[in-house]
Amino acid sequence: MIRLGVNIDHVATVRQARRANEPDPVAAAVLATLGGADGITIHLREDRRHIQDRDVYLLRETVTTRLNLELAAYDEIIAIALKVKPDEATLVPEKRQELTTEGGLDVLANAAGVRGAIEKLKSAHIHVSLFIDPDPAQIDESVRLGADAIEFQTASYSEAKGTAVQHELEKLRAATARAVGLGLHVHMGHGLNYWNVQPVVRIPGVEELNIGHSIVSRAVLVGMERAVREMKNVMQEHYPNPRKSG
Numbered sequence: 001m002i003r004l005g006v007n008i009d010h011v012a013t014v015r016q017a018r019r020a021n022e023p024d025p026v027a028a029a030v031l032a033t034l035g036g037a038d039g040i041t042i043h044l045r046e047d048r049r050h051i052q053d054r055d056v057y058l059l060r061e062t063v064t065t066r067l068n069l070e071l072a073a074y075d076e077i078i079a080i081a082l083k084v085k086p087d088e089a090t091l092v093p094e095k096r097q098e099l100t101t102e103g104g105l106d107v108l109a110n111a112a113g114v115r116g117a118i119e120k121l122k123s124a125h126i127h128v129s130l131f132i133d134p135d136p137a138q139i140d141e142s143v144r145l146g147a148d149a150i151e152f153q154t155a156s157y158s159e160a161k162g163t164a165v166q167h168e169l170e171k172l173r174a175a176t177a178r179a180v181g182l183g184l185h186v187h188m189g190h191g192l193n194y195w196n197v198q199p200v201v202r203i204p205g206v207e208e209l210n211i212g213h214s215i216v217s218r219a220v221l222v223g224m225e226r227a228v229r230e231m232k233n234v235m236q237e238h239y240p241n242p243r244k245s246g
């Protein structure tokens with residue numbers, strides 16, 4: 001079965017709306033875990049618009065599953081990662097002016113910086129993933145740079161309309177097959193929700209999905225534990241079961 005990493009960034013977005021102390025992402029992580037989350041994902045942005053340094057340190061102490069820290073390759077943030085030692089670090093692109101992450105990290109254009117970041121993180125025995133487009137050249141370079149895993153950005157798929165949806169799904173299927181063939185662990189994330197996740201869990205070779213905004217949006221209405229449980233149920237219901245296929 002595919003693991004679910006719950007991204008709790010936007011619990012912190014609600015807190016930061018008033019620069020208050022609640023809702024606490026640490027409490028959200030406990031509830032997400034009770035709901036069946038296989039890991040917790042957080043994005044410590046350079047502009048600290050949501051997750052704060054304090055959240056990262058406390059979550060390292062309290063997360064009992066896997067802590068995945070998303071970060072851009074800024075020296076300051078890498079230094080925090082080396083201190084905190086998350087189970088996994090996912091290198092992502094980042095721009096202050098963006099509303100949310102836009103596309104995948106261009107590991108070809110940023111090879112030197114990405115290689116340096118990977119070397120530092122792996123020297124601290126942190127599993128490294130690269131958040132990239134489902135593109136053969138990006139996959140091949142990720143292998144050359146020494147990544148343990150890649151996370152295909154699914155924004156292009158989640159924002160697709162009409163016939164483009166199947167085209168984007170096919171890109172994800174082909175990219176996953178290529179990456180698995182090259183020995184990479186394959187994750188996916190960005191813009192996945194309770195409906196568009198269904199075809200994604202049927203892609204052979206995907207090991208983990210990182211889902212945040214749609215789960216937090218549901219959690220605002222029904223609570224985090226139930227929102228995560230419902231996502232796990234959708235993933236399990238649509239995951240290909242060899243026994244079912246007869």
Ligand SMILES: CC(=O)[C@@H](O)[C@H](O)COP(=O)(O)O
Nearest residue numbers: 009043092099100101189190
């Ligand atoms: C990399 C990615 O797609 C998300 O995990 C990331 O966290 C998005 O950034 P925001 O959560 O700040 O929108």
Ligand SMILES: NCC(=O)COP(=O)(O)O
Nearest residue numbers: 007189190191210212213
């Ligand atoms: N890397 C994707 C992630 O962690 C969550 O993205 P989203 O579901 O908040 O769009």
